[in-house]
Amino acid sequence: MTLTERLREKISRAFYNHGLLCASYPIPIILFTGLCILACCYPLLKLPLPGTGPVEFTTPMKDYLPPPVDSDHKQGEPNDQPEWYVGAPVAYIQQIFVKSLVSPWPKNLLAVDVFRSPLSRAFQLVEEIRNHVLRDSSGTRSLEDVCLQVTDLLPGLKKLRNLLPEHGCLLLSPGNFWQNDRERFHTDPDIIGTIHQHEPKTLQTSATLKDLLFGVPGKYSGVSLYTRKRMVSYTITLVFQRYHAKFLGSLRARLMLLHPSPNCSLRAESLVHVHFKEEIGIAELIPLVTTYIILFAYIYFSTRKIDMVKSKWGLALAAVVTVLSSLLMSVGLCTLFGLTPTLNGGEIFPYLVVVIGLENVLVLTKSVVSTPVDLEVKLRIAQGLSSESWSIMKNMATELGIILIGYFTLVPAIQEFCLFAVVGLVSDFFLQMLFFTTVLSIDIRRMELADLNKRLPPEACLPPAKPVGRPARHERQLAVRPSMPHTITLQPSSFRNLRLPKRLRVVYFLARTRLAQRLIMAGTVVWIGILVYTDPAGLRTYLTAQVTEQSPLGEGALAPMPVPSGVLPASHPDPAFSIFPPDTPKPAENQTSTGEPSGPMGPAEGVHDSPVPEVTWGPEDEELWRKLSFRHWPTLFSYYNITLAKRYISLLPVIPVTLRLNPREALEGRHPQDGRSAWPPQGPGPARSGLWETNPKGPGGAQAHGDVTLYKVGALGLAAGIVLVLLLLCLYRVFCPRNYGQPGGPGRRKRGELPCDDYGYAPPETEIVPLVLRGHLMDIECLASDGMLLVSCCLAGHVCVWDAQTGDCLTRIPQPGRQRQDSGVGSVFEAQESWERLSDGGKGGPEESGDSPPLRYRPQGPPPPSLFGDQPDLTCLIDTNFSAQLRLQPPEPAQPEPRHRGGCGRARESLGYDFSRLVQRVYQEEGLAPVHSPALRPPSPGPVLLPAPEEEGGLPPEKGSPSLIWAPSADGSIWSLELQGNLIVVGRSSGRLEVWDAIEGVLRCSSEEVSSGITALVFLDKRIVAARLNGSLDFFSLETHTALSPLQFRGTPGRGSAPTSPVYSSSDTVACHLTHTVPCAHQKPITALKAAAGRLVTGSQDHTLRVFRLEDSCCLFTLQGHSGAITTVYIDQTMVLASGGQDGAICLWDVLTGSRVSHMFAHRGDVTSLTCTTSCVISSGLDDLISIWDRSTGIKLYSIQQDLGCGASLGVISDNLLVTGGQGCVSFWDLNYGDLLQTVYLGKNSEAQPARQILVLDNAAIVCNFGSELSLVYVPSVLEKLD
């Protein structure tokens, strides 16, 4: 044994043990794995969320020097400088923040005046800045020397060409809207229109032109007709290439000097460096999206291969979860050991998944599935694992080897990738072994249980043996049943009502999938996410505002809030000087106003003046740029083809500039059109000014408080949302309980087991009381109908004719054998009794018929014991008709009967006790002769009803048939039954063919040339074809002779004929002639016979089908293709022939050419019945499945799981409505879509029996065969809906 072999064996053994372990303790192992995953993913919490948001770093202004390009000092000493803080920034940005206010505000000013003249000052400021020159020892420096010189705009930005500077300093101000031309500004009638002309119509996250030029977020600029604060703020943005401290300092000093800002508490102490990460552009997204699409295709094609499991999607999900969580684990573990991922996770993720792959998972599934099904689950898992262990290990070793090679490429990126991949591979292996194997074992077990339930043999009358050692929770399906007496019959199935309105179905669908609930939940989560994620700036400013409020400086900044004066503007006669900081108003007015010093102002004017909002500078102004879009700067630079990705810019502290304008200046700047504009002058003074004055807070306070209220609103909204969700949840629970749609019956199966359709739609079931047709003593074997009449035949040999409309029993034809015996001894009683029975049965009264059997037997009961005391008390169940059996038996034992024929087989043996010999003995002993006399008939019970059997005696001599045909022993049980018009054709096991009158219960004619049992009959027009057990085929023709005179009594042969009418009047005589015999149509018994379109098709146990022409009984084709006995055949007018066999296959044939059109393997076990609609083929099999196939392509559309024992019960109501039987119920299906439309329960749940047969009548009634009784169900609305 070589080393490899030994290794291999060891690995296989280890895997085997592991598989046993996994399958034995699935839940603990899954829990353990989940914990492992969570533990390994925990370090991920520390990682920053992936995103492209900028990162900031603040350095003090004092002694600032650009960081060196190579930062070698970083090693060793721990410093808090971020890694990107290396080298000079792309640019230094200096914002000059202008706040401008027209004050005092006379009432005659227009709303436009709020911003027109303040904006005009921007031109002046820009000029001042441009002309600023620093002269010192090193020479003169102007702005041109230090600023960032930009070149062309990108060619795509033609429309911005006039607005953004080109070929010069990057200096932005609102003046750029007018090309920095003051004249243009003054002649512009519509400032707001100019400003907004480039605003995007739709929502946009990146910076707009207005934001760029104003340098403040739009809502802070105050350039609006409806502003209340009357304060306009904007910035002039200067971009410097180099940091020149002296120049900047002088510029700041000059501007501060020219436009001093009182009560300015800006500290101007720190530089903020903003680092921008690499943004993913559309160009980069395309390859990324491509890789993801390839990834999804890969996952799709991989998971498609998972097969032969209970829940394909569940396993596919488990496979994907395995791979994903192994990746997460690998990242988490790597982070835990100090390796920070530097690669772009989104980019390498698809490759990692592809490298790790889903192959192992699929291989595992395949190998486990291919183990023998009859093994225990544990052993299956273990075997499957161990058989694949070697290849799994080999693959893993290979992959690790390849990755190891990759690691030695010494390229950092590849090394990192390899490291992740290695850890990912190992954790993937771990998860496969623990998580996926366990999930697989659970799945296999579920499938096995489902299979077990399905496959339970009907003979098993004891409660289903539960497999030992299975966890109890898997036995839900089994647990439903044990209380029921017949386990054969399975759970009562469901019954559905008619097609529901579409909207109701939508509602049901919504309710079932809990779509609304989930949507609301998802919406809430998204909403919370948006709330938290999109507003970090606001949160931060709020916090900083709070912090500075508590610090003394902050208080100072907020002190000038003119709260008291604002609240009490009139009642405060004194100037608010005591409240205002003493130096606040004066310097401002002194410095800025040119013509009107505030000193001479009277107290009244002072009062009028004091409520005017003051220009204040709070800490929030210092970082107003934070409120800008984070794309603001990248957008600006990208216009000049400068990327900020992976680089940083430095923001210099803003230079505050306060402009105070007096009304005269505002009036001077006014455009002639402003006065005529639609904006009315400032309304009635007190009202309007009062409106403004009621807003007492200064801008700073307003903002801070605005933030507070914003978050209060947010919190309230959140709470409201949660409450709403909870409320909806409760409502949902109340209105849609989990078990909705299931009637409470304990015996009914649970929703999940319903044969619901592909959409999982299980409509509410209803219960109706069907018309129950009782009267048969034994199980009903044959059913036939022509729409008006319904004929049934039970095992005991009784034939009942029912009115298909009303359910009345019209005629009863008892078994001839019994009749014969009865007629000998107690025909009087018999006739009397059966008359009673019939009248009872005709009313369909269940209670009378319930005790009818004893009633029936009572009259006969006493005589036999007295006469033949030594005879056992036999019921009709016991067949002692040995003579008949002797004749019939020879072919039987050799033939393996298909299951559905089993009933017939039993029928043959239960002919009832043949009392004829006893009777003969009695006759001999008592010297009586058997009398067949009509005279014995009771005169009262109406002539129509029962006399038929007695009259039979009269017919044969007339027809010249030997009377010994009527010897009781010769009558076999009924094997086949056909009905047309009012004639019933009965084929018996004895080979006798009888034609009865359905209404009158009279035997019209019979034929018994051959003694081989008639297995199948076709009655078409006037032709009867009988297929026999010996494989021969007899063609009969029916000749009708109308009565010559009305006086002619029935039974007297008439000589007239009415050939066209299918309904034979009772006065006609009918003769049946054997026209043709095909002696050896098949080698073995004919099991199926169908005729249509002038063709007759026979199917036999010799695996072949034959097609005959009906007119001349000429054999056209012999069709070979099945590998088992033919069990069922279907042919219709379109000459399409379908056949099903014991091999489980369905063949479709073209009858015109005799070629096989398609061949489907349909069922595990025999195909029990087969029918077609115009578009599909419906088959049922011994596996209790009903499969629907596309007729033209032979592709299986879907299949319906039936209750046990109801496999063959199906009927087609119309082209798109299928009815199937279940446990005490009938289900309606939409054939085209496979949806379950409705389930109707018939009667009480407790007496549920499987519907063995379903016969669809023309008048939308369905006859179900529930053992010894029939149920007539009317479904009128179904047809109304569908036709």
Added chain:
Amino acid sequence: MTEGETESPGPEKCGPYISSVTSRSVNLMIRGVVLFSIGVFLALVLNLLQIQRNVTLFPPDVIASIFSSAWWVPPCCGTASAVIGLLYPCIDKHLGEPHKFKREWSSVMRCVAVFVGINHASAKVDFDNNIQLSLTLAALSIGLWWTFDRSRSGFGLGVGIAFLATLVTQLLVYNGVYQYTSPDFLYVRSWLPCIFFAGGITMGNIGRQLALYECKVIAEKSHQE
């Protein structure tokens, strides 16, 4: 990949339609068209990957940058991939050794993903020097072949394609039709042969998978008749 994706699984889904295509040449043409479109698409995407480094943040003409290369490059790549994809199964047939290794769409998808990954690595990963880059890519390409192909004919054909394609590129560059920003090996990039090799293997894989389907259809047909 949207285009390639919708088309490549197509034949499998619309079985009846393809099976209605009786003649072999029509089938061949369909395969050719599918392969051509996949080739064009991959060429566009990979080209975008290559030029990505110089792409600025939000270029105003994103769409233009997709088609930034000369117009004839994608059609050439498409034609080449169609030829390769048809050549591989053809050679398999002539050699009489049908390719059996990992004949599944999932494996083909994996192969395409690895190929894109190799391109990605060549475009994005910073290597110290070009030799290292070339060696790494060569190892990756060989690994691709070993993982998804493992046939001698595939290897031979791949090498041949790589050689030919490099030669053609060389000629083009000599004639000044095309130029590389930083040539390091006789006026071209040294990793070019590796990419061509991997591309050949990938297209061959797709072609074989498509051909496999055609074989199936034909087999079914002959079975039915």
